Amino acid sequence: MSDALRTLIARRIRDRGPLTVAAFMEMALYHPDLGYYARAPRRTGRAGDFYTxxxxxxxxxxxxxxxxxxxxxxxxxxxxxxxxxxxxxxxxxxxxxxxxxxxxSAHPALHAAARLTLVETSPAARAAHPATLGRHRDxxxxxxxxxxxxxxxxxxxxELLDALPTHAVTMTADGLREVYVDADGGRFVERAGPPSSPALERYLDRLGVTPRPGWRGEVNLAxxxxxxxxxxxxxxxxxxxxxxxxxxxxLYAGRHASGTLTTFQRHLVDAASADPDGRGGPAWLADPGDRDITSHVDFTSIxxxxxxxxxxxxxxxxxxxxxxxxxxxxxxxxxxxxxxxxxxxxxxxxxxxxxxxxxxxxxxxxxxxxxxxxxxxxxxxxxxxxx
Ligand SMILES: C[S@@+](CC[C@H](N)C(=O)[O-])C[C@H]1O[C@@H](n2cnc3c(N)ncnc32)[C@H](O)[C@@H]1O
Known part of the structure; x- marks a missing residue:
């Protein structure tokens, strides 16, 4: 399955240039047919990739x-x-x-009053709603x-906000740069480039965050x-x-100075910087559509x-x-x-x-x-x- 998505992402990079991490995540997780969340009603639990x-x-x-x-x-x-x-x-x-x-059983007035709306982008998950709700489906x-x-x-x-596509940025001696995803032969690699939007710098300014060169983190505008x-x-x-x-x-200090971008697959977790199989790239760039990609939430900005x-x-x-x-x-x-x-x-x-x-x-x-x-x-x- 990920081959089709890999080809699509590679073609998009060839046609329009490197993708922001947010654009890559949007395709990897939410492509309407091939995305990680689009394809299955539930991605978590024992049979999934992580627990909520x-x-x-x-x-x-x-x-x-x-x-x-x-x-x-x-x-x-x-x-x-x-x-x-x-x-x-x-x-x-x-x-x-x-x-x-x-x-x-415990709050019958709530049960009687609740007018339930389930908001979910994944068509496969939405299709499962009536069956999951069972006797409450009315x-x-x-x-x-x-x-x-x-x-x-x-x-x-x-656990919605952590799953939304995030931008990744890094501080250099020349100022803020954004992390992009580029294609290099058959694999995806990271590349630094100018920020795709002035909103990224504004976001950090509003928090009073002035990272040192070498710092890396996520800015989740979505x-x-x-x-x-x-x-x-x-x-x-x-x-x-x-x-x-x-x-x-x-979030934007010492312990997380390499960012919090993380990927889960079959309950194995890899940080953004990990290259677990030695294929020369971070784990979150491998197998788009077949693994979760997530980042920690900045509750101050929320x-x-x-x-x-x-x-x-x-x-x-x-x-x-x-x-x-x-x-x-x-x-x-x-x-x-x-x-x-x-x-x-x-x-x-x-x-x-x-x-x-x-x-x-x-x-x-x-x-x-x-x-x-x-x-x-x-x-x-x-x-x-x-x-
Ligand atoms: C990490 S899962 C959490 C699922 C569930 N809330 C739980 O705790 O087990 C995130 C879910 O949010 C959905 N999602 C992502 N973006 C969304 C959006 N903008 N609106 C509604 N659902 C969205 C994904 O398809 C996925 O099912």
């Missing part, structure tokens, strides 16, 4: 349902009519399924590749644009973004863009604190000596333990037209701060 919190089990969705139910009540109290539940980057719909399963209002024009309720996105678009469409309610990432001061569009920042916590605040350890049945309870505890460990998904992932909660409510998902931070 959704693959760990239904626990993440069940806890998220508690947060969404609180948001539903706050939305109604602020005068919101109806309740749109929009999941963006929904994959095959498994997270929505987990949320609705939990809502059915809650599905729309399964669509683009955000609805108006949303009154909640928009949730788990992630910022996506947040702006989501904020504009939200008439009243909340935007919940869960992803791995950092504040800009961490917050700035959200504020620009009139959203309030209601909370920004790591996933461990978010889930603990929602009662991850409060279920007495979880202490039972049964196989089910053991599985439940193991799943929570994966979601919460330092070094696991809880430590790497952050949850950013934003609001519009709902005041500045204290949210359950942030409550663990306060208890801790008070002690």
């Amino acid at each position: 919190s959704v693959d760990v089990g239904p626990q993440f969705g069940a806890l998220l349902a508690a947060q969404i139910d609180e948001m539903r009540r706050l939305h109604a109290a602020a005068g919101g009519a109806g309740f749109d539940l929009v999941e963006a980057g929904a994959g095959n719909g498994q997270l929505a399924r987990d949320v609705l399963d939990a809502a059915e 809650r599905l209002h729309a399964s669509t590749p683009a955000l609805p024009d108006r949303v009154s309720g909640v928009i949730v996105a788990n 992630a910022v644009d996506w947040v702006r678009a989501a904020a504009r469409r939200l008439t009243r309610g909340f935007l919940v973004l869960v992803d791995y990432g950092h504040p800009a001061r961490e 917050e700035l863009a959200a504020r620009d569009e009139g959203l309030e920042v209601l909370g920004s916590v790591d996933q461990t604190r978010f889930l603990l605040g929602l009662g991850a350890l409060d279920d007495p049945a979880a202490a039972a000596d049964t196989a089910g309870a053991l599985r439940h505890r193991l799943a929570l460990k994966t979601l919460l333990a330092p070094g696991g998904l809880g430590g790497t992932h952050r949850v950013l909660m934003l609001g519009k037209g709902v005041g500045r409510p204290a949210l359950k998902g942030c409550s663990f931070t306060w208890r801790e701060a008070a002690s």
